[in-house]
Amino acid sequence: MKAAILGVGLIGGSLALCLKERTSCHVSGYDLSQKTLDWAVAAGVIDDGSRNLEEAVEDADFIFLAVPVGTIPELLSRLERQSLSPGCIISDVGSTKGKLVRWSEPFRKRGVTYIGGHPMAGSHRSGVEAAHSLLFENAYYILTPSPETPLSEVQKLSGLLQEATRAKLVIMDPFHHDRLVGAISHLPHVIASGLVNQVGRYNEENEWFHRLAAGGFRDLTRIAASHPVMWRDILMSNRGELLKLMDDWLSEMEKVRDAIKRGDAEKIEDFFRRAKFLRERLPERRKGMLLPSFECYVDVPDQPGMIGRVAMLLGEEGINLSNIGIMENREDTAGVLRLVFQKEEDLKRAIRFLNEAGYRVFSFD
Structure with a gap:
């Protein structure tokens, strides 16, 4: 099979890696930046790349539009004029769907299926350099087919995405x-x-x-x-x-x-x-629309080197600290350090380790 990723950034690049690592898809990339395409090919994110849309989507079984939501209609309009493989499935990763429903019928008349998609995952970083194949794991991935979309085509796309992304697939009305x-x-x-x-x-x-x-x-x-x-x-x-x-x-x-x-x-x-x-009844932290903030607060005495000491202790345990700041620090009184992590696993390890080291640590969900 061939999958074409249109827009090789964080989301597109991560989806490309998922497809390359876990399916038999040959992954082609399309992007306006030749530098981005060259980097993605060299890093193994995609198999090949092109700045020519027709070349990128030729013989594609699946086409994923991983571009900003404002440019999706224009790209769909361009795809409508391309010679696409019969049975091809087109999807996108935009955060709104209602305005895109109208594309279902024109594509369906040509033997092509359009199914809106929205992976509810992201990162504090951007660009293809930040792409990784675990971005969507255990996140919700919403598909919004129109009522006329054949169930077999929905199953074909959801099956591929389930295998590739390891996300939780949800089928939903586009307006809902x-x-x-x-x-x-x-x-x-x-x-x-x-x-x-x-x-x-x-x-x-x-x-x-x-x-x-x-x-x-x-x-x-x-x-x-x-x-x-x-x-x-x-x-x-x-x-x-x-x-x-x-x-x-x-x-x-x-x-x-x-x-x-x-x-x-x-x-x-x-x-x-x-x-x-x-x-208090919201679900526990999980991947979703709003990027989670994995942080905790540590009471520390007002002594020279305390910030460096906490950072060094975490570093020695292999815990990746993404940000650190002083919440309160008055002379001769205790200060409060705010520690921020990119992963929930790092937060949990940091809390456990700092508690064992004798620090008072607080975390709020």
Whole structure:
């Protein structure tokens, strides 16, 4: 079989590695950057690469569009004009699906099947250099076929992806998918960015807003540092669902505002009690739309070399520490180190090892 990966970045490159390592697929890559293609071939991410779309998809049994969501319609339009193999299956990895449903019928008339796809996994790094074959393992991988899509074609694609990615395959209506990801990913990005912008305006008049905006504020707004162009395109592609969700959010905030204005302590307490109840019942950390933050906090005495000592202890145990910072450090008082890890396994090992070494370690899910 031949699989063509259109867009050889983090997601496309990782999918290519999965297919190469675990299936019999010959993997061809298409990208606008020759440098990216050369690197991907040299690193064994793809078997061959081309900047010519027709050449990349020739005789392909599967075509995966791993490009930014804003460019997927244009690429689908170009594929519609290509000579594709009968029985070919086209899929994508974009985070919105509703606007892409219309492509199912034109392709179906040509003996080609289009099935939307969305692997709910990512990385704090980007580019093909960060690609690896374990990126999707145990993550949810959503497929959004149209009602007219033959079950045999859905099974063919899901079987290949199951074998290659080791992800948890889920079949979902495309419009239901867009509402779901709008609520758990798109809306949170808007809220986090809005909060950062609001505090930023306050800081223009009083710099203490940013000086004291550490700890919880940074954690709460971490996702506001995401790529602006990417999120512009995502919101534009899902604006119908997002506008409904934002109306619901504004209504919820209006209720809280009214309770505060009236001094209704019971309503305010109920708001936080319900949130706490629901938050504690969320599933354990797993791969999903929002990148997880694997972090813990360590009490350390105010002594020279303590930060280096903790980092050295973790390094000696082979535990990869991706970031470290001082949460609180006043003279003659204990400080608090914030340790950040890329993998949950590293976090668990660090907590266990530091506890055994006599440190007080705290972690919050």
